[in-house]
Amino acid sequence: MEIIKVNLKENSYNIYIGEDLLRQERFFSESKKCGNFAVVLTHKKILDLHQEYINSILKNISHQILIIPEGEKAKSPRQVLKIIKEIVKIDRVIKRKLFILCLGGGVIGDLGGFVASIYKRGIPYIQIPTTLLSCVDASIGGKTAINLKEAKNIIGTFYQPKAVFVDLNFLSTLKEKEIKEGFSEIIKYAVIQDKNLFDFLKKHYQELKGLEISCLKKVIKRCAEIKARIVERDEKEKRGIRTILNFGHTIAHALESSMKYSRKITHGKAVALGMVGEGYISHFLRLCSKEEVEKIINIVQLYSLPTKIQFNLLETLEALRQDKKFIRGYTRIVVIEKIGKVSIKENISFKIIKKALEKINR
Known part of the structure; x- marks a missing residue:
């Protein structure tokens, strides 16, 4: 134990x-x-x-x-x-x-x-x-x-x-689709704070997708440690530290809401799409290279998660406006600088967000 x-x-x-x-x-x-x-x-x-x-x-x-x-x-x-x-x-x-x-x-x-x-x-x-x-x-x-x-x-x-x-x-x-759901959050932890975990996920993806217990236990423990340490520093998200756990989730929640929580868009799929979309936002803001976005796309695909989906762009943008992270006409989003390092960016225009959403819209 x-x-x-x-x-x-x-x-x-x-x-x-x-x-x-x-x-x-x-x-x-x-x-x-x-x-x-x-x-x-x-x-x-x-x-x-x-x-x-x-x-x-x-x-x-x-x-x-x-x-x-x-x-x-x-x-x-x-x-x-x-x-x-x-x-x-x-x-x-x-x-x-x-x-x-x-x-x-x-x-x-x-x-x-x-x-x-x-x-x-x-x-x-x-x-x-x-x-x-x-x-x-x-x-x-x-x-x-x-x-x-x-x-x-x-x-x-x-x-x-x-x-x-x-x-x-x-x-x-768990069925294969339920296993995939979990890997979206695991990938998130690697992207926001642990490049070594990111590399481990790439190297051992076959064992992990097959639920090999020793590999899985190691990954679950590391993710739990990352979240525990972040929560300890900012339990109620008042200092902005815990906000990094929302990477991928601003777009994810908007997709889920605009698509009426249908089976077409499960939470895991939405987070995978959200990470790709927010990766593009980071690139459009010139905070990270296109190669860093491609690394996210590649690992998302490695775990059989989507990088594109068909959705109503206007309804998704409207759902974003309703998000609790929406501040005075601008959305607060977690952006990447490189794998293992993220920051929080405010005052992001909807023009850039719309451009990123178009990248994940099929």
Whole structure:
């Protein structure tokens, strides 16, 4: 078991990485610290795929499971109220100390974390990510959010989990398209802060795409370390340090929103396209060479992720205007200088953004 400490004073917690983690005493001890009754948020698909493993764990914890629909559309105010009403019913009957177990990918983590942050002004929650993407990104750092039709993640809080358990057992049932989703975020970490990781991803792409455990564990650990250290320095994104984690996400969120969170544009695909688009913005601003953009394009393609997609340019630009990173008519975007080094640029004209979007529009 690998343990990464996220040092945030009273909000500190551990990230545990390994196999069969949920059968180990550490999981039960962390759960007991949170309370004595777990509300488990998960998808039916996860229960079906891992029924025996999940049952063997939950039989030792007083709990109730709430099934959440799949997809970004579940991150809605309506779904939040539905969950809270169910928790109120449970609370009235059991009269015990509740906590939430978020057993799923980014949707479950964002939704469950948000509910935990607002129910009774905050109850404990534990993240158990089940997708590669959520293992390296969504489950760490305490950003919780839900969507409106106008914009993604527009309503949210900063609310740290009490622990994160990255149990590699859950990755064994992922389909190829779900694996690809996670690599978009992994590539992001390499681009923003670690050229050695970038080179490792290029060299070992076949093993990683095949989910070879030793390689995968090394990469997940490194991504978790990068995010933990950034979050420690800027937990609530007040100093501008944490903003670099948004590389690729400004364009990504605009694409997802303008395309109505359809299956055509998953979050992983959107981030891959966003990194390419924001790479072009960096080049058009003369902050990086075209070769650096091509390096991003090449590694995105190496992991079978898209570099172009068909979308409505005007609707995507309008979605950008709604983005929470939009300031006084200009968008704040993370730009690259070279692989492993990024910065934040404000006052970028929509003319340059439009030119970059045209590069990724099929």
